Amino acid sequence: MEGFLLEYGNLLLRWLHVIAAIAWIGESIYFVMLDLSLRAPKSELSRNAGVAGELWAVHGGGFYHNQKYQTAPAELPQDLHWSFWKAYTTWLSGFALFTLLYLLKPQFYLVNPASPWAWAAGMSGGEAGLLAVAFLVIGYIVYSRMCCLISPTMQRDGILSVAVGVMMVVVAWLTTQIFPGRAAFLITGALMATCMSANVFFWIIPGQRRMVNAMKAGEAPNPLDGKRGKQRSVHNTYFTLPVVFLMLSNHYSFTYTNEYAWIIMSLFIFAGAVIRQYFVLRHVGKNDLKLPVIGIILLALIGWLAAPSPAPTPAPTSAPTTNQPAAAAGQTAAAGTEQVAAAGTDAITIDQVHSIIVARCTECHSAKPTQPGFPSAPAGIMLDTNAETLMHAAQIKQVVASKYMPLANLTKMTDEERAVIAGWNGK
Ligand code: HEC
Structure with missing residues (x-):
């Protein structure tokens, strides 16, 4: 609440x-x-009154006549409009x-x-x-x-x-x-x-x-x-x-x-x-x-x-063989991380990507975030399903490559995982 x-x-x-x-x-x-x-000013009267310049304008069905005084008018009105x-x-x-x-x-x-x-x-x-x-x-x-x-x-x-x-x-x-x-x-x-x-x-x-x-x-x-x-x-x-x-x-x-x-x-x-x-x-x-x-x-x-630099090199073959970072973050991405390790430079699948997302992102980017202080999905981006991840593919690749996300790397995403996202073709 x-x-x-x-x-x-x-x-x-x-x-x-x-x-x-x-x-x-x-x-x-x-x-x-x-x-x-x-x-x-066009009129003699205005000039004599000390008017230095004027503007005639039409707006909203009315005609307006603004006048600016050289220094000040002879007498200041009480109801002067102030802007602050x-x-x-x-x-x-x-x-x-x-x-x-x-x-x-x-x-x-x-x-x-x-x-x-x-x-x-x-x-x-x-x-x-x-x-x-x-x-x-x-x-x-x-x-x-x-x-x-x-x-x-x-x-x-x-x-x-x-x-x-x-x-x-x-x-x-x-x-x-x-x-x-x-x-x-x-x-x-x-x-x-x-x-x-x-x-x-x-x-x-x-x-x-x-x-x-x-x-x-x-x-x-x-x-x-x-x-x-x-x-x-x-x-x-x-x-x-x-x-x-x-x-x-x-x-x-x-x-x-x-x-x-x-x-x-x-x-x-x-x-x-x-x-x-x-x-x-x-x-x-x-x-x-x-x-x-x-x-x-x-x-x-x-x-x-x-502009983003041209497509980075694909995920290295030496992808992590352990899933310690995920375990450290208290997540259950073990299966996914292993898959990534096995996949090497082969085409990276959405399932592999999504398992990383679940480990590192959905704490915040979910219909029901579990990270305290985030009552709703930040920036409206929910990544609970493969389909949602696919929908935001380009943005995900950009924010992961620039290390903007995960925010303050709170969920301890590894460089290997970033490399997997970078090597993913977004499909
Ligand atoms: C600790 C919570 C948290 C985690 C974890 C997190 N995000 Fe975010 N994310 C945010 C917040 C907060 C914003 C909104 C910030 C903003 O408005 O720029 C955001 C914004 C975004 C955006 C929109 C950025 C933009 O251009 O407006 C994307 C895309 C995104 N996150 C993707 C990810 C991905 C992918 C991960 C996992 C690798 C991730 N986030 C992990 C909190 C988080």
Whole structure:
């Protein structure tokens, strides 16, 4: 029951998270479009009132007339609309989801026994959880210090953008060394998303409040507040597409179980930023086709890096003659493992494959999983029968070859068994 409640909580949180993110990012994309599409006001009246630009739009059967003031209107209305709850809701629901999915089961999802660094491979679940949270907190502090030190008066924003890009590559590399690939992509995405929300919380909104307060007191607002808010909001603009990719990457294990995972992640971040830049420029009437071409080249490069290598060599003839690993895992794959040993390089049958699956996978991937903490088949993949195994053949071969499965190699799959799956033709 507890497992089910966690699962249902997960669904509800994810629903909220996606809706809040759509609302926030949608609003952000809308305001970038609005700001860049403003044209000089047509009427004398507007110009005299201090209007710097306006946009006429038709939407949902109504006509809209947006006006942006040079600094501020002569008088601010009491019911000024502020945008921040969407950003906060997105972060809070995202962090709650991260807690439910990762921090409650860090030993499965955050510890990477295959890490090249022994200290990381040997971390306890609790340590890995703390480190993941530290990535978000320290990552934001480093990013924010960089903004303040490199371009305090927004005079070196170009250099700052390069520095932020380099920082994201370093984070991509570090996370893929320390955490399992899936978590590495999520933590990098969560760090970028944390920077975005923290930009709203610590910089954009407080700056706007100071400006509003100054205006209400009849004083001139500090222009640095406006410029700083703009600097952070520009970063948010270029973070959006990469963050959405990193959040979705969890469904595509070929991205993060790849040996080039950190390069793939970095290329996606740049591809997202470049594609966003194309749309930003379009709003000001520039159709710079170089940008989408660069984006497409980056995406093609990713496809090339992520593509599975040609069929691996068939199962070695020296397949295991004992069935100790299976016995160690408390499974009953003895018969199957022996069959594999006998079969050698002959065509590998579905029965041989399925006996390995039963030994190593169905603890989780079953209509009734026996592994504690897994109330239902993960990713909806059930491998109880030959037919189900056949149905998922391609995916099974991919996740076994990349060692993404069994998760954290909890069921102690051997390299020989992996070789059998690799040599299987999927039929
Ligand atoms: C300890 C539990 C556990 C074991 C054992 C396990 N898996 Fe998984 N598996 C999971 C979880 C959790 C997911 C979902 C992770 C995700 O969403 O990426 C998953 C996802 C998958 C997926 C979908 C991956 C994708 O691209 O979304 C496949 C295929 C898969 N497992 C196959 C296997 C095979 C084959 C084995 C045995 C060799 C195995 N699993 C063993 C827990 C397990």
